[in-house]
Each structure stands twice: as C-alpha cells, then as structure tokens.
Amino acid sequence: MRRIILGVGAQKAATTWLYSQISKDPAFSAPFAKEMHVLDLAFIDAFGAERKQVEDRARKVDAASSLQCDDPKSVHRFSMIENVERYFDYYDALIGELEGLSSDITPSYAALPVDALRRVNAGFRSRSIEPRVVFVMREPVTRLESAAKMVVRKRGESQDAKKQVISLMETYAGTEQDLSRADYRRTATNLQRSFEQHQIFLGFYETLFHPSELQRLAEFLGMANHRFSTEERDFASPFKLTYPVGFLEDLRAKYDDQYKFAGEVLGFDTSIWDDARRELYE
Template identity: 25%
Template sequence: MSPDFLCIGAQKSGTTWIYRNLNKHPDVWLPPIKEIHYFDKYQDKANLSSAIFSQIWRRQLKIRIRKRYGFRDFKNLKWDFTFFFRNHTPEWYLSLFEPGGSKKTGDFTPGYATLPSRQVAFIEKLIPNVKIIFLLRNPIYRAWSQIRMEVRKQSLNINDHDAVLKKIDSNKVRLRGDYLRTLDNWRSYYQKGQMFIGFFEQVISCQKELLLQIYQFLEINDSPEMIPNTIHHNYNPGIKVHIPPKIAGHLAKIYYEDIKKLNSMFGGYTDKWLAHTEEILQRSP
C-alpha cells in the first residue's frame, strides 16, 4: 500500500496545521509520526544498524516515547515497531501506510521540498499516482520563521546579526525557500492535476476555504460539516521577534527576483509579497 498524497512543505508554511486538521477527517488516516523523512533521510540508511546511529532516528524515537500517545498507545505499538526496528527499504516505507486501509493516507515531510530532481524521479517510480500538496509562504518571512525556530531551540543568538546572516545564507535555509526549484523538480515528474499549491495566508485567514479545497483535491467528503473545531489553533508558534531592517533588507535582495517570477506564475497573494519586498528594498541602504 502506498500513500495517497505527500505534503512536501514548505517548512514553516502551515504543514503542521494541515496535518492536525486533516487527521480529524473520518476519511483520512495519517501516521502517528508526522514527518516520515524516508526520501530525504532514511533512504540511504536502508539497514537498521545505520539508521539507529542517525540523529533523526534517535530524535524521532525520543519524541515518540515522550508523547502521551506514543508507546503507551497499544493501537500504534505495531506501527512503532515497524517504523523503528525494520530495515528502511521501499517496501518498509509503503508498509507504513497499511493501517489506513481504504482511507486516504499521507506523508507530511517538508524536507521533501529540497530533494534534487533525481530523487523526485525515484519517488515517481515508486508512487506514480501520488498527489502533492505544497504550501508557499513569502520566502522572506519563511526564512525569518526558520531563524526564530533555531533561536527557540537555543542554537542561535537572534541578537548576533552576523550569525543570523550566516545561517540565512546557508544551503539549508536557501534550499527551503527556493520554491522555483521545488516546483520545477516536482512538475517535471508529476502532472499539474496531481499538485495542489496553497498559501500560508490561507492558513492564517481562510482556514475553512483552504481545508475544503484540500478535501476536494484529495477526493474525500468535502461537506462543511467535516471542518474540525481546531482550525483556528496556532501550532508551533515561534518567538515573537520582529525582523530587523538589516536582516529584512538582506532577505529581500536574495528573494526579489524569485518573488517576481512567482508573482507572474500565481498572482493573488504573491502580489502583496512583491509589493512588500519592493518597500523593503526602497528602505534598505
């Protein structure tokens, strides 16, 4: 059995919100671990012995043990054993979705947005009929949200602007905001009708409409009665620190050309992205 859809990101664009709310739909089954990370972390660690020594395996195991619904939830005990103690092969990955039965199943791993083209080609061969959900957020504020997340984890001093700029310029941050690359890679292997493009602004102000659009895309019951009462909940809020002008100007210079191209592709919410970016650039030295 294979997943019916992948939510590939972008990171800090509302994927946890979609995961939590979709998980309440009676026609959907989602793994108890949100981010499977097979295609970006585990595929090159097929043997269990190599996976056990990886940072991602230890982190996921720690989270599962700590969560109240983890190993104390016997309903998921078999799934947990399969996830943590089987070799990480393509067959292993597909087996993770067997508990879903006839329901729609999905893998929410924002890291998949950064995959190279050859890896997307592998995914297409393994699950050619899968649907793709990709949420976009103004890349300037997506990057700043990622920085705030690093600060919350105490791995970065937000007042050290040189360190912040170095992190922004890192490959890890830049790849996650390179939406044009992601779109090009995934659209090279999946048809337009297999991809749903949403926007972070919808998560903030058009929650019902966004969920109904996703229901329709996944071909599940799209009755308004299916909307859960958790749609206004804010998941994973970061620390509230305004972006310093120096950092905003640096990010605007990085993403201006991309935002112009995205605006020509989508319009709508990206109109405001472009206007705001130009305002930042006008104020920047």
C-alpha cells in the first residue's frame, strides 16, 4: 500500500519529531520540504499574503528553467498552488513503489475546511495512495507560549525576551489567527467529516511519548516494526520562562472550548493539561 502521511498540527506539538521518525522508514521518499505549504495557500483565504509572496518569487523565473534558478521550491510550490492536481501528481511520482511512503507535515493545515480535506482525500486515493492524517493536540497556553518563544528566538533579540513573549501571547491568544492552529474541535471535526476513521490519528502531545501511544502511532503509520526514538523530541527550548499565575489563567479561559472538547468529547484527562500549564507558573 502506498501511503502519504499528512501532519496537520498542532503547531509546536512534535511535528518535527514526527517527520524525523517517518523519514527513517526504508520506504520513505522525502518531499522537497518537510512543510510543503501547498494546501493552506491553495485553500485558505487567510493565507493570501503568504500565497502572494510565493507567487512573486516564482514569477521572477521561468518555470521551465526552475532547476537552474535560485528558488526552485517557490516555482514548484506555486505551480501546485495554482493547480492542486499537480500536488497529487508530484507525490504520485515521488512515492513510486507499491509500498512507498512520503509525507507533508504542515501544521497550518489544521485550518483546512471540509471541502478541501475531502478533495485531498479523493485526490490521493484516485492515485492509489492512502492518506493517513496525524493531528496531535497540545495544552493551548503552553503551545502558544512555545510558539511565541520561537518568534522571539527568530528575531535574535535576547533582551527583554520575557516581555516580548508576554506581549505576543496577549496579542494573539484566542484570535482567529491563533485558533487557525489551535481550534482543536474544528480541526478534529473537519477531519472526521472528510476521512474514514482508520485514516485519522488523534493524539495528545503530553502523552504522545508514552510506550502505548508510540505503539498506537507506529501501527497507525504502518511502521509497527519501527522503534521510535524519544531522544529526538523537539520540544526542548533554549530558554525557560515562568509567568504570573493570573496572566496564565486569563489565557486559559480563552481556550475553555478546547478543554471541553478534549475532555468531554475525546475523553482526555485534562488535568494533564492543567499540570503542563502550571509548570509555567512563577
């Protein structure tokens, strides 16, 4: 069976680790980017600015000579965005073998609507490729904090790092931009409306590395004989910060629906999330 692993988030929830483990499978063929960013730019209006950036870069060169240009990825990516069938054709050729495997681990795919997800499922299946979708949820406040620290690190400004992180968290918590990556109820529901149950893996970051969960993930991916390395987890931050309790709990209130969904619908013990959030207390 030919397989494509679609990692749809959540952002800062072990997506880099997931890719590193999948890539060790002997049947794996690597795409030109871990995060392809085709489906989000093709189907989600909120990514219009990012799409325009890719288009501008791509139009600087002739697609026919893209292998000689400075930015062939943008040319290929924009070609797929313009016509998503090219995205499916790309993976069809890349996977090749009857037991071949590849992936697209792009956390922003969490915001894909049902019609787009159904098209993705049909597009791969029409080419005899089985899509398997992995969605790992993380305690929302700690996920946001990790994402904010990543932004600050990329800025390269270490001075007043905590102040910058707090400002980012206050600005984005609960906004549509934030929930495009952290509305777990919406993402999981859309997946369940678009794929069959055996095609979907729903997990939680805080318990993902427990032996039973690793085994469940391996079996889902068709990698039951593979031993996942837990030493390569990508959640270690270069700097650890703590915050006032009231600040964190105010943020927590913005994600009440995600807590209810995880606990009441998925049966997750949300006290595990409470414990994770409390690790950020001053």
